[in-house]
Amino acid sequence: MNTTIMLFLVQDGITNGAIYALLGLALVLVFAVTRVILIPQGEFVTYGALTYASLAAGQMPGTAKLALALGIGAFAFDLFVARKALHARLIARSLITNIVLPAIVLALTLYFAAQKPPVVVCIALSLVIVAMIGLYLYRIAFQPLAHTSVLVLLIASVGVHLALQGLGLLFFGAEGQRGPAVLSGAFTAGALRFTGQSITVYAITIAFIVGLWLFFGLTLYGKALRATAVNRLGARLAGIRTTLSGQIAFLLASVIGALSGILIVPITTLYYDSGFLIGLKGFVAAIIGGLVSYPLTAVAALVVGIVEAFSSFYASNYKEVIVFMLLIPVLLLRSLAAPAVEEEKD
Amino acid sequence: MSTLLSVTDAHVAYGKVEAVRSVSLEVGANQIVTIVGANGAGKTTLLSAVMGILPLKGRVAFAGQDLARLDIEDRVAMGLGLVPEHRELFVTMNVEDNLELGAFRIERSKAKASMERVYTLFPRLKERRKQLAGTLSGGEQQMLAMGRALMGEPKLLMLDEPSLGLAPIIVADIFRIVTELRASGVSVLLVEQNAQAALKIADQAYVMELGEFVLSGKASDIAANERVAASYLGFQHEGASVV
Numbered sequence: 001m002n003t004t005i006m007l008f009l010v011q012d013g014i015t016n017g018a019i020y021a022l023l024g025l026a027l028v029l030v031f032a033v034t035r036v037i038l039i040p041q042g043e044f045v046t047y048g049a050l051t052y053a054s055l056a057a058g059q060m061p062g063t064a065k066l067a068l069a070l071g072i073g074a075f076a077f078d079l080f081v082a083r084k085a086l087h088a089r090l091i092a093r094s095l096i097t098n099i100v101l102p103a104i105v106l107a108l109t110l111y112f113a114a115q116k117p118p119v120v121v122c123i124a125l126s127l128v129i130v131a132m133i134g135l136y137l138y139r140i141a142f143q144p145l146a147h148t149s150v151l152v153l154l155i156a157s158v159g160v161h162l163a164l165q166g167l168g169l170l171f172f173g174a175e176g177q178r179g180p181a182v183l184s185g186a187f188t189a190g191a192l193r194f195t196g197q198s199i200t201v202y203a204i205t206i207a208f209i210v211g212l213w214l215f216f217g218l219t220l221y222g223k224a225l226r227a228t229a230v231n232r233l234g235a236r237l238a239g240i241r242t243t244l245s246g247q248i249a250f251l252l253a254s255v256i257g258a259l260s261g262i263l264i265v266p267i268t269t270l271y272y273d274s275g276f277l278i279g280l281k282g283f284v285a286a287i288i289g290g291l292v293s294y295p296l297t298a299v300a301a302l303v304v305g306i307v308e309a310f311s312s313f314y315a316s317n318y319k320e321v322i323v324f325m326l327l328i329p330v331l332l333l334r335s336l337a338a339p340a341v342e343e344e345k346d
Numbered sequence: 347m348s349t350l351l352s353v354t355d356a357h358v359a360y361g362k363v364e365a366v367r368s369v370s371l372e373v374g375a376n377q378i379v380t381i382v383g384a385n386g387a388g389k390t391t392l393l394s395a396v397m398g399i400l401p402l403k404g405r406v407a408f409a410g411q412d413l414a415r416l417d418i419e420d421r422v423a424m425g426l427g428l429v430p431e432h433r434e435l436f437v438t439m440n441v442e443d444n445l446e447l448g449a450f451r452i453e454r455s456k457a458k459a460s461m462e463r464v465y466t467l468f469p470r471l472k473e474r475r476k477q478l479a480g481t482l483s484g485g486e487q488q489m490l491a492m493g494r495a496l497m498g499e500p501k502l503l504m505l506d507e508p509s510l511g512l513a514p515i516i517v518a519d520i521f522r523i524v525t526e527l528r529a530s531g532v533s534v535l536l537v538e539q540n541a542q543a544a545l546k547i548a549d550q551a552y553v554m555e556l557g558e559f560v561l562s563g564k565a566s567d568i569a570a571n572e573r574v575a576a577s578y579l580g581f582q583h584e585g586a587s588v589v
Contacts, residue, residue, distance in 0.1 A: 085415060188564075220446065227436045227447050231400070234434030239422035239451040239498055 004191045009309040014212045015267075016281075017305020018205035019260045023282025024289065024297040025212065026253040031291045032229035033249040034242075035150050039157045042279025043164035044130055044257025049265035051126040053111070053179035054160055058116040063129050064102075064109040070136035071102040072194060075140055097231030098139075101316060102132050127258050134254020135247060142250075143243055168272035176269035179262070201263050208256065209298065221248060222229075261294045281308070281323060288330050318330070348375050350502050350533050351426075353394070358395040359389070365391040367557045369404075373502060373550075376525060378534045382541035382564065383554035389537040390431055393504050394552075397421060397428040401576035409501065425452050427500030429522055431507045433491040437480030440586055441471055445491055446477050457497065464493040485516035492523070496532075504526065504535040509543065510553030521547055541578035543568040553578070 023041055047063050054061040075098040080088055113248045119165055141160050145153055183196030183251055215222040222252075228235040228245035236242060264270065264278070287303050289297030304323055311322040349367040351373040359367040373379045381389050395402035398418040406413045408426055416424070435534050436444050445464060449457035465472040469488040474482060479490055481577055488508055505524070517540065526570055527545050534552045540542035545551055548565035561568060568574055 072491050210586065220450065223439065223443050223447055224450060225441060227443075229438045230438050231434050233430070234436055235447070236418045236429065237397070237428055237492060238418050238447045239435060240447065 007192055009196075009313055010061045010306060011192055011198070013309035014302060015201050015221060015305070016308060017337075018201050018284050019264060019278070020282045020304050021301035022205055022208060022256050022260050023279055024301045025209070025281075025286035025294055026256040027283055027286040028289060028294060028297050029212075029225075030153055030249045030253045031073055031098045033139075034142060034146070034153070034156055034246045035227055036153045037150070037291075038162040039154075039163050039276075039285075040137070041253060041257050041282065042275030042277070043168060044134060044275070045261040045264070045265045045278050046168055046270060046275030047133065047164070047225030048130045048258025049179065049221040049261030049262070049270045049275075050124050050168070050177055050272065050309045051129055052122050052171065052262045053265050053270075055113055055117060055125060056119065056180050056338075058113060060110060060113040061126075061129070062167070063133065064125075066167060066171070067129050067132040067136070068099070068106050069141060070133060071098040072140040074098045074136040077144070077245035096207040097331055098136065103131060105132065119182060123182070123262055124166035124310040127255055131255050132141070133252055134257075134335055137254075138246055143246060145241060146246065147167075165276065168275075169222070169345045172272045172274065176274075177265070178269050181266040181267040182262070197263075197266050200248070204259065204263060206255035208259070212294075214254075225249065249299075262328060277320065281305075284324060287327060290334065349373070350375050350377075350409060351533040351535065352405075352407045353392075353396060354407075354464040356392070356395065356406065358391050358402050359407060360391075365557055366395065367486050369550055369554075369557075371559070371562075373533050373535050375501075375533055376528055376531060377550060378528050378536060378548045378565075379550045379552070380536040380544040380548035381552045381554050382538055382543075382544055382568075382574075384578070385539065387508075387554040388557040389482050390553055391557075392505055392571055393428060393429075393506050393535070393537055397426065401510055419451075422444075422498055422500075425499065425501035425535065426504070427495040428504045429491045429495045429506060429508065435491055435494070438478060440476050440478055441482070441490055443495050443542055444473040444494050445471070446537065448494035450497070452499060456499075458501060459498065460497050462588070464496055467526065468493055485520075488512060488516075490521060492520070496527075500516065500532060502533045502535060504537070506537050507539060509538065509540045510538070531572055541574070544570075567571055 010272040027041055030036055051061040051063045075094050078094040109125055137160060141156050145156055181197045183200045186193055186195040201307050205272055216226055224240045225245050225248055281304050285301035288300035308319055308323050349372050353371045356369045357364060361500050396406055398421050407584055408424055429502055432556045445461055449460055470486055471489055521543055527534055536544055545568055547567045551565040551568040552559045553561035
């Protein structure tokens, strides 16, 4: 191998690694705050990507309708839980966030889909649609189980993943799609060629990580999220609702997932089920970070990306196997370093 | 005197085991009420149930409102505060962040003033405001836990074993601050194994044994009670065997 090929592979690895880093961070965040291992993260990626690609191609994405349907479900859950103490303000608030909002977005999507909207509109609509899906899914599938064990939450998570994947096939069909580049154009530096899209990936990943860092370090809601992750009972005693923290975590995770999808879909053809494997690689990074460390997860994600790039060059048939094998030594080391622990009680 | 907290015929059970049986208690405005009793008597269980952490059978009312359907966060918003035995601090965050989060439900403008009040009450916390909560000493952690609860502007603060494991000089400091809280209009429900210190500052007292209240009354009367003195205050009476 010569240096040029190596540089190419590293560059490719970093581009993919940046995406895995975003997904890994979202997984760590959701797990720390809600104890949910977010298997459907991959579906947020596919939904974001394919909603974007559909809109850009002038098609109506089914996800907008799904958002409204889930919103109606979430509204029903809200009413049922508060059935003995219903008051007008609560109903109005739930109605606006769960039904009026997705209805408006659905109307906008219908309006724009017919006329091949500009890239910015496609991105904005895709992000909002997937964000709403993430939020309502938390309300319907995870909030009622918030006090159960990690295992029950994991089972729910797998269920949501399967359901979303099936719906993905229904909405987008079995055909793969590609979307338009967010930023076209390219330049070369030495032997390397940087496309506008890969620069966008770097820029957005860095901006998001800095943004998250500022959010968690400086804002009251960011601190409340960290507090919930550190000590759930302590947070509740301070008046921080676990459900609020869960909503914010899912909102962030779904936005991050959708954004990752929008960033990848101009580079790679995505199918309705491609997200799962992409999400799993973010998960590998998150596991290496022990599901707690954000910096370790980000670094591990870059390693995962680079290992993947090299293994697809040398042994492309085995590239997934090689990437997931990274987990074995890490898990082995962790199991030796940490004594066996009982499942946490909440 | 108006009643702030009233608990009527409360039962709390872990599965089939009743840890608290048929307990009734009242805390008035501007009062320090203490529950004393041996380890395992059910004191912590009772406080947890009043806060909504454990399910309680019976009636709990705060400021005249029934708490049955309200969860922990609602009770916090009503002005009920709990400093739990294990403090439950945000150990990886600094002192100031811990305090700021204590005022999560309070208007931002008011929170600033609240923090100044807490710093006046606990000057030590101000010195350590950028230090991580997990690195504080036991006494400082207790002060931080109380400070965080006070940031939520409670009308009633429930303290669970605030003196546990602390040096006597810090215990004295914490008890002094409890009396200052009463003077500033915050009622305190104090659960303590250190019965002597607790009875000294309290207005009313309850003695708890095996999940039930066996004695109640004015703190000074309870302190003078022979049985209490023998069991909890470490005094020996004539004829009693000295171990």
